[in-house]
Amino acid sequence: MGQPPEGKNGTKRDTIIASVTHPAPVLFPMPDTPLSLLNRVFGYPAFRGEQAAIVDTVAAGGDALVLMPTGGGKSLCYQIPALLREGCAVVVSPLIALMQDQVAALKELGIAAEFLNSSLDGATAAQVEREFVSGQLKLLYVAPERLLTPRFQSQLEQARVSLFAIDEAHCVSQWGHDFRPEYLGLSALHERFPDVPRIALTATADAATRAEILQRLDLGAARVFVASFDRPNIRYRIAEKSEPRRQLLDFLGEHRGEAGIVYCSTRKKVEETADALKRAGLTALAYHGGMDNDTRRRHQEKFLREDGVIMVATLAFGMGIDKPDVRFVAHLDLPRSVEGYYQETGRAGRDGEPAEAWMAWGLQDVVTQRRFIDEGDAEDAHKRIGHAKLDALVGLAEAASCRRVALLAYFGEASQACGNCDVCLNPPTLWDGTEAAQKLLSAVYRTGQRFGAGHVIDVLLGKTTEKIDRFGHSGLSVFGIGASQSDKVWRAVLRQLVVRGLLEVDHSAWGALKLTQAARPVLKGEETVMLRAIEVRPARKKSRLAPSSGAGVHDDEDPLFLSLRAWRRETANEKGVPAYVILHDATLREIAARRPATLAELGEISGLGTKKLEAYGEDVLGVVAEG
Numbered sequence: 001m002g003q004p005p006e007g008k009n010g011t012k013r014d015t016i017i018a019s020v021t022h023p024a025p026v027l028f029p030m031p032d033t034p035l036s037l038l039n040r041v042f043g044y045p046a047f048r049g050e051q052a053a054i055v056d057t058v059a060a061g062g063d064a065l066v067l068m069p070t071g072g073g074k075s076l077c078y079q080i081p082a083l084l085r086e087g088c089a090v091v092v093s094p095l096i097a098l099m100q101d102q103v104a105a106l107k108e109l110g111i112a113a114e115f116l117n118s119s120l121d122g123a124t125a126a127q128v129e130r131e132f133v134s135g136q137l138k139l140l141y142v143a144p145e146r147l148l149t150p151r152f153q154s155q156l157e158q159a160r161v162s163l164f165a166i167d168e169a170h171c172v173s174q175w176g177h178d179f180r181p182e183y184l185g186l187s188a189l190h191e192r193f194p195d196v197p198r199i200a201l202t203a204t205a206d207a208a209t210r211a212e213i214l215q216r217l218d219l220g221a222a223r224v225f226v227a228s229f230d231r232p233n234i235r236y237r238i239a240e241k242s243e244p245r246r247q248l249l250d251f252l253g254e255h256r257g258e259a260g261i262v263y264c265s266t267r268k269k270v271e272e273t274a275d276a277l278k279r280a281g282l283t284a285l286a287y288h289g290g291m292d293n294d295t296r297r298r299h300q301e302k303f304l305r306e307d308g309v310i311m312v313a314t315l316a317f318g319m320g321i322d323k324p325d326v327r328f329v330a331h332l333d334l335p336r337s338v339e340g341y342y343q344e345t346g347r348a349g350r351d352g353e354p355a356e357a358w359m360a361w362g363l364q365d366v367v368t369q370r371r372f373i374d375e376g377d378a379e380d381a382h383k384r385i386g387h388a389k390l391d392a393l394v395g396l397a398e399a400a401s402c403r404r405v406a407l408l409a410y411f412g413e414a415s416q417a418c419g420n421c422d423v424c425l426n427p428p429t430l431w432d433g434t435e436a437a438q439k440l441l442s443a444v445y446r447t448g449q450r451f452g453a454g455h456v457i458d459v460l461l462g463k464t465t466e467k468i469d470r471f472g473h474s475g476l477s478v479f480g481i482g483a484s485q486s487d488k489v490w491r492a493v494l495r496q497l498v499v500r501g502l503l504e505v506d507h508s509a510w511g512a513l514k515l516t517q518a519a520r521p522v523l524k525g526e527e528t529v530m531l532r533a534i535e536v537r538p539a540r541k542k543s544r545l546a547p548s549s550g551a552g553v554h555d556d557e558d559p560l561f562l563s564l565r566a567w568r569r570e571t572a573n574e575k576g577v578p579a580y581v582i583l584h585d586a587t588l589r590e591i592a593a594r595r596p597a598t599l600a601e602l603g604e605i606s607g608l609g610t611k612k613l614e615a616y617g618e619d620v621l622g623v624v625a626e627g
Contacts, residue, residue, distance in 0.1 A: 034059065034080050041083070041109055042076065043609035050225045051077055054199070058163060059084045063198045063222035065169070065214060069231050070203045070343075071324070071350035075102065078165035078199050082139050083111070087160035088132055091141045093167045094180060097300060099141040101322040104577045106139060110611035115141035116152075133158045144182040153192070161196050164189050169200035170339075172216045173209045187218045198222070204343045206411055229342070229411045233349045234357050236403040237422040238396075240492070240534070241362035244332055245273070249280055251330060251358050252310070258327035259303070261347060262312045265333035265368075273332065274312040287313040304578040307565070315344070323578065324351035325585045330358045334365035337389035338396060338410045351586050361397050363453070363495035366390070367505050394499045400428050400532060433531030436485070436493050437502065437522050443478040444503065444513045445523075447471075452511040457482075457490045492534045500529075560627035561592040567623045571616070582616070583607060595624055 034055045038044050047055070051073055057064050058081040068074045082089035093099050099115035106113035114128045114137055132140050133155055146152050172183040189198060200217055214220060239247060248262065262277075264270045267288040277284035283306075285299040303309045304323050311317060315335075329348040335341045341359075349355025373386040392410055399406045403421040408414070417424055443456050458465055459473050462480025473479060482490060494513075497503045502519040506512045521527040565579075565588060572579040587607035596602040599617045608617075 034084065037080050037083055038076070040610045041111070043605075043607045043612065045606060048073070049227050054225050055080045055084075057223050058197050058199050061195075061197045063219055064200070065210065065219055065222050065224045066199060066201045066227075067205055067210065067225065067229075068201070068203060068227040069229055070346035071231070071352060072203075072227055074167075074201045074203070077201065078163065079106070079111075079139065081197075081199075082162055082165075085162035087162035088135065088137045089139045089163045089165060090147070090156070090161055091139060091165040091167060092144050092147055092186065093141050094143065094171060094183075096143075097304075098167070098322060099143075101304070101578060101581065103139075103141060105322075105581045108577070108581055108612065108615075109609055111139065112137050113139040113141070116146055117141075117143055129155060135160055138162075144180070144186060148182070148185045148188065156193070161193065164193070164196055164198045166198065166200040166217065168202060169213050169217065170202040170205045170209055173205070173212045184216060187216060190218045203346055204339045206339065209339070229408055229413055230404065230415065231346060231349065232418070232420075233352055234345060234355050235420050235422075236345070236407070237356060237358045238403065239358070239360050239422075240495075241360045241365075244360045245276055247360050248273070248330060248332060249277075251328075251356075252277070252280075252282065255328050255356070257308045259308055259323065259325055260310050260328035260330065261317070261326060261344075262310060262330045262332060263335075263344060264312060264314060267314060269332065270312050270314055277310060277312065282310055283308055284310040284312055287311055287317040289314065305572065307569070307579070315340070321347060322350070322580075323347075324580050325353070326350065326355065327353075328356045328358065332360055334359070334361045334369060334397070335393065336369065336386075338393050338407065339389070341393060341396070342407065342411075351580075351584050353586060359397070363491070363498060366394055366495075366498065367511065370505065391501075398496065398499050398532065399423060400430060429533040430530045431533055432528065433493060433496075434522065434525075434527075434529045436482070436489075436531070437497055437529040438525075439478065439482050440490065440493055440497065441502065441515060441519050441523055443476075443482075445515060446476045446478045447473060449514045450509070450512050452505075452513060453491065453494055456513060457487060457494070460485075460490055461487060489534060493531060496531050497529075502529075558589075558592050560595070560624065561588055563623050563627050564588040564591060564620070567619065571619070583612070591620060591624065592627075595627075596621065597624070 034052065035047070038047060049068070049072070054064055054066055054077040058078060064077075066074060066077055068077075078089060078091065091102075093102070096117045096119055099117055100119070103113045103115050112131075114131065116125055116128055120128070128140070131137050142152065166183075166186055169183075171180040172186065173179060189196070198217070198219065200213055200219060200222070202213070205213060210224070210226075214222065214224070237251075241247070252260075262273060262284075264273055267290045270286050270288045274284045274286040285302060287296055287299050291299075299311070300317070303311045304321070307325075326348045329345045331341070331344070335344060345357035348357055369390050370387065373383050373390065376383070376386075378386070396403065396406050396410070400423065402417040402424050404418040405415050419425075439460060440456070443460050444451075447456060447459060455467055458468060459476065459479055460482030462474075462483045464474070468474055468479075494503070498505065500518070501516055502522060503513050504516055506514050522529055565585075568579050568582050568588065572582050575582070584607055587605060590605050590607075591602070594601070594605065596605065599613065599621070602608060602617055602620060603613050
């Protein structure tokens, strides 16, 4: 549920709170300010950023569009107004897993919350509906498809709705990376319930997507709150593909025993990668749309509830995953856009603790993505946008200066070099590649712009092959003019020329390379081309998995922290909830560092509200005393 922003005044309300130990909700008079709710219920000392202003806006009945990075505390922006306002807040959420986790966490805080989705049997769903209509709930999570049904619309008319919260609001954008058609129908909320405030929330939206959200959800009068997109706790690392499986294992060696996500572009690659990680002694699971529902559910629950599990997945996995202690996200293939990359990497380090985003990419990724765009059935306007978004992501991957500056600039946010990404820590070497570019472009031209990368490079290297003999290319002026460089260097030059738009790959001609207009000034010597030097990898380690370097991550060998984690795992298993629903790692670390001896001292720890202190305080103090 994330940590918060700075409080103000609210209106005193009787808020329905469900007892942690008793099934029937009881009336509990809540304090009359957002800050008091934040302190006592959620256990946080202060709001941060614009959270307080957002809470005040919605609590007072106003509409809001909130852009806030993953882990920034978006859920508090509607949960606190839900407690302040009379009635039940209806939260539109696209994923079952997210609903279940959010409701479990709210119940742990003593708040009357439920969800309605396909995982419930008929009797349970009917009971939740009765509780909603009769006013026994403070928050109800529903999918957009259910919300728009005549049955639920009728129930909305009967119930007293305090507010509508539309989570993952970027799904309404047809230009976005996660478009869901059912979100388009949510504009009906304003038409049917004009006096009920609405808050739309997302972690990812550029300026065009924000405008579309406001337009499609009929939020023209809403206040727009845009928090910084920066996730300073995440270290960004992007590497050129060489031996991607080995590169991945080397990276995972720095995160031994930690939870993380590895994204692959195809189901087959997901299966193969998960099997390889298992053979390397790692706890890895596969997740993709081709698996049966029961297997996907079991794998997701294991990932959410156990420590140190690596999920290897397609993009079918991730949105709405509320696990705060994901320490890394790795991409073995290039995502579709900067928005997609930002959204996916943002699933690491939701707890604000150090995390890493690592990606391996290559020219074939770019060629494949461009082919998907060109061969799709989208309109030309969508294709142009798709190419522009892909070009922006490739620009980020090829960046010779701070990754974070380039990433934030895409979202319109100015920043300074972070000193923590791979480029800042190990600045790439640049070299004047003008002559090399001219040689390669000339080879493409002299061979008739009919051949792919392999053949063109063979010509440059002066190789004798059947294909070169067949087409008589050994007699060309460009034959062998690049023999002083290696095949690997020429492939790096080629990739960068394609990325810069000097060459393009013709998918309709079996991947033939063709010159673009941008190549002309380079060939004529009117433009200099600076290129990144290829990465020089360290020698292969004997061990497939290196021991953790500890760089940028916690030393979790503190015996008390480990004891607290073991207690939390046992408690979570007894309750049938993910461990982080009980207490976050950050809270456990603070307990281990401060070693409180009394409930009063324990109550000063961030993340321990009144209900959790009552439920777990004595147990936690017992673990501390034994440690």
